[in-house]
Amino acid sequence: MNEFTTGGVRCALLCCEGMLSTSTITELVLHPITRINLALPNAELLLDHIENNLLLSVDRPIVKNYGELFRTINSGFAVLVVNGGNHALAFGVQGYAVRGISEPSGEANIMGAHEGFVEVIRTNMSLIRQRLKSPMLVQELSVIGSRSQTDVCLCYLRDRVPRELLSHIKQSLSRVRLETVLSTGYLRPFVESRRFEIFSSTGTTERPDVLCSKLLEGRVAVLIDGVPFAIVIPKLFCESFQTLDDYAFKPYYAVFIRWIKYAAFLISILLPSLYVAVSLYNPELLNSTLLMILAQAEKEAPITLMFEAVGALLMYEIIREAGLRLPKAVGGAVSIVGGLIIGDAAVKSGLVSTPMLTMVALAVTAGFVVPEISQSVTMLRLLFLVAGGTLGLFGISLVGCIVLVNICSTEDYGFPFTAPISPFKVGGMRDTASREGFRSMQDGGFTVEEYHE
Amino acid sequence: MSKNKISFGQFAALLLISDAFAIICMRGRIGTPMALGILTAAAIQSVAAIPAVALCRKNFKISSSGTLWLKSILLAFSVMWGGALLINVWNTAKAIYIPSVFDNRIGDKLLISLLIAAVCLYVTSCGLKAIARAAVIAAGFGVICLIVVVVGAIGRIEPHYLEFTGSDSGYLDGIIGGFALGGSFGAYLMLLEKSADSVIKTTVFYFAGRIFFVALISFITISVVGAIMSITQFPFITAAELSQPLSSQRLDSIFAVVFVIFAILSISLQGIAISYLLKAIFPKFDKFRSLTSVAAMLCAAVILNVLAVGTKFYGMATALTAIAPAILLVARRRKNVCVK
Known part of the structure; x- marks a missing residue:
């Protein structure tokens, strides 16, 4: 709190240390304010003079109560309180340390801008x-x-x-x-x-x-x-599969990548469970060569296929979580130790079969393709695996039905999550099943209201 | 689209799935006369839908303006048909190969039926819009499977099994059987007021799809299973089992997935219809309607199973329900004439 007298009126400039720029406040606020001369020393006249005749900062909210005063000070404003005045004046002179604009860590792209949101x-x-x-x-x-x-x-x-x-x-x-x-x-x-x-x-x-x-x-x-x-x-659900780069690439390549993402989503959720269910209960779905390879690999494994799969998936989640919370250098080491050493050792010791590890690795890698829904994918993968391991394809169908209906029942404010697939909208498929060029899309004038039910 | 309305595509997908499930579970031998009988029954039902369409076009809504007797008939029919579908699951579960870790520990049929009923409870609680949206996706999956069956059947089709043999007495059985397979007619009447599109478009699309589907599946079944029809318990399932498109792999298990999804959606559709009717009859009955509807269907299944009711009963029940809109239309016209 800096107390001073200007224009014959006792004032105080309130600010929070470290939240504002000292040079800015000195040059733009303190110098002009301390040089005010009033014919009649009066609080209201002083406030009126500063408010109407001096442009001390761009952001100049009026503070009328204690709550606003506290909030503006803690937001990096300098607040001028005048003895006898019925309100105070705040000046936006924020100067606290902020992280600079940098590339988003979770939504990187190749062709678009490299600016991401910051904390301010x-x-x-x-x-x-x-x-x-x-x-x-x-x-x-x-x-x-x-x-x-x-x-x-x-x-x-x-x-x-x-x-x-x-x-x-x-x-x-x-x-x-x-x-x-x-x-x-x-x-x-x-x-x-x-x-x-x-x-x-x-x-x-x-x-x-x-x-x-x-x-x-x-x-x-x-x-x-x-x-x-x-x-x-x-x-919308389909938006999870759209990235900014889709609109920078050639449409045919964007369509190819988009369908790869759809496939990756299904692989990430269903591959381990289908592998376990088919191997355990419906081997007739496999051709004889593949069946022999899998049987040979699984012959040596000491635990059942389902527990093998659940164990491998949980181990991956543990390694991932460990790598995520540690400092980057150590996190990298953890990934190497987990991925290469433990994985290699598990296969060599016979605890996990190579095909199983391949399936789990494929599923997990496919999950990275759509990072926005990775939490749901992780849980669904485990759920489908348990269902497939205990009830085979029947269990997968049951869980599939529950998940399908749950996704279809998801809607906020009347906007169905599954649009434009169901309810089916032909226009929406232009940017879902395919990605049309901007020449044809520029006349669309699409708004999300088209999907409202 | 206003609240709780569904598009004609969703409407048709939902009802066609229900019809497809009933056909999958159909038992007994089937020949060309019987197939024609089933098609005739579908055509008769489409004609019986005309009074319902006419009523709907006059803004008649079963839920709000329907008489108590009509609601009660529809409720009883929906409960009965829901029970019949559960019996279908029970009976067909063994024919569809569904192995699990519980083999030889818990009765397969019991486990399968209970799990399906439990999932139906959840699906019913999600409401009409959710199930209608899911039905479109499930129907897409069903179409893919149908294409697989057709491709697999191409090399095995023997057209001479389509010829009329012996007496044509199967035609009448086919009509009765066709009505017995048309249990979704009750849901059709109930959901017609929920259609966001033109009721004529919705009805034409649904019945045309149904007749096409029955014709296609009957043709494949008779021409593929013909030689062993006399020893086949579930002809449509056998047709799918015989129609393997790949030489070194069997795809029967994929059809088990279709069976489960279609069973759940069919039973849940009845559950939702029951739930709506319960609300229409007892407006204050707001909570636990989904649970009540599933419980009612389970009870109906037990009773129908104990009574061992057959095709004729189901056929008769559907026929009676089908003429209800016509009776109502005539009654309303007579009432209007009297008022004038």
Whole structure:
């Protein structure tokens, strides 16, 4: 708190150390303020003079109560409190240490921009503005979190967003009574359906360019201060298989890659369970040569096929989790030890057969192709494996039916997760089963409202 | 699309899956006269659907404007047909090779039926839209399997089995059998008001698809299984087993997957129809309707199994349900005439 007198009135400049730029506050705020001369020393006149005659910073909110005062100070503002004044003036002179804009770690691409969201909400808002210079872009700031007072920004294109969707999302967010919002996971349950959903019906992205494309399709985005991810509402299942590079490559190659991803998704979920189910209960599905190879390999294994598969999958998850939480250098070493040494040793010792390890490795690798849904894929892989190991193809069918119906029942605010496959929309298939060129897509004017039921 | 409405494609997929499952589970020998009888029954049902379409076009809704007797008939029919489908699962489970780790420990049929009923409970609770969307995807899978069967059957088709042999008495049996396979007619009546598209388009699409499917599957079955028809218990399953497209691998197990998915969707469709009717009859009955509908179907299955009711009973029940809309239409017209 810096107390001083200017214009004959006693004032104080409140700020939080380390959250603002000292040089900026000195040059842009302190120097002009301390040089004010008023004919009549009066608090109201001083505040009026600063407010109307001095442009000390771009962001100049008026602070009217203690709560706002505390929040603005902790957001890196300098707040001028005048003795006898009925409000205070805040100046945006933030200067705290922030991570620079860098390439997103989870959504890397080859041909697109290499900028990702950062932790500062205003930087993220500007990243969107840079790409969408439309007057229709709306960025509504609000505060969520009774203790954290976290800034949350609702982004949408006024002329594209379905009105009902927007009002429902606002309603949902107004019901949040959390003390703090530290990640997207805090808010997502409030904007998703209450039903149990295997796959999340809201998406996240750390790429401003991806977010802009979603906004153009009439979706709503939620940015949270301190979180380098945006929540996108609603999300469709097929979007998990779309990347920005799809739109940079030649359409025929993009279609090829997209179908590879669909296949990889099925492989990642079903391969271990089908291998176990077919080997144990339905070997007639295999041709004799393959059957002999598998029988020969499994002859030496000391444990049943299902436990072998479950063990290998769990071992992978342990190694992955260990590598993820450790420092990068050590994490790499853990992966090498886990992947090469333990894997090789397990096969050589006969604990796990080579075909089984191949199946597990294939399934796990295929899971990396669609990282956005990797959590659901991991759980489904294990679930299908247990079902296939105990009940064969019958068990896989049962679980498959449950999963299918669950995915089909997933919908938020009337937008079915499985669109445009079911409900089938011919227009939507242009960017689902195939990827048409921009010459034909430019006239589409697609918005997500087409899928609303 | 307004709330809880389904498209004509979803509508047709849902009902065709139910019909396909009934046909898969059909027992006894089948010849050309009988196949023609089944097709005739399907055609009669499509004609019987006309009064229902006419009522629906006049904004008549069974759930809101339907009389209590109509709702009660539909409820009883849906419960009975749900029970019949469960019996089909029970009877067919042994014919479809479904091995598991519980072999020789728990009764196969009991385990399979109970697990399917449990999954049906979940599926029913997810509601009409979910099951309708799932039906489209499942129907796509079914079409792929049908193509596999057709490809596998091409080399084995022997057209001379399609010729009429002996007496043509199978035709009448076919009509009765065709009605007995048409248990989804109750669900059709119930769901017609849920169609988001034109009811005429929906009805034509469904019945055309049904007649085409019955004709195709009957043709394949008779021409492929003909030689061993007299010793075949489940002709359509046998036809699929004999139609192997690959020389060194058998694909029967893939059909088991279709059987399970179709069974679940068929039974759940009845569960949803029961659930809607329960709400229409007892508006305050809001909770546990899915559980009640599955429990009712299980009870019906036990009773029908104990009573050992046959094809004629199911055929008669479907026929009675099929004429209900016509009776209602006539009654409403007479009432309108009297009012005027």
